[in-house]
Amino acid sequence: MMSTENLYETWRERFREECRKLGLDEGRKRGLDEGRKRGLNEGRKQVLREVYEARFGPMPANLVAILEATDDEARLKSWNVLAAVGSAEEFAAALAAGSNNGG
Structure with a gap:
């Protein structure tokens, strides 16, 4: 016994x-990577709002609606720079253009 x-x-x-056979280790890793990416993007959005304000x-x-609907890392980075150095009008135009291109 x-x-x-x-x-x-x-x-x-x-x-x-069984998990290894099913590839769950890889799924876990992908899930963690996705979580990190989402967290970084949420941080970028928060900083962007703070700089803008x-x-x-x-x-x-x-x-705000356009910003919240965007998860593209490169776009968020460029918008952060624009919020820091551009005008409010340039920033608004960039977000409007970004939302027309799949946000």
Whole structure:
């Protein structure tokens, strides 16, 4: 008769092996990578809003909606630069153009 600990270890190893067979280790890694990407993009959005508001005042609701709908890393980076050095009009035009290109 197996002890509870030995039984646990046996089933844990079987579960790990099944996960490896099913590619769950890779799925976990992809999930973590996606979570990091989302977190970074949320941080970029927050900084972008803060910079915009420091320079121009409250961000208009239509721009907030475009910003929140955007997950493209390169676009968010370029918008952060534009919020820091461009005019409010240039920023609004860039977001409007970005939303017309799949946001």
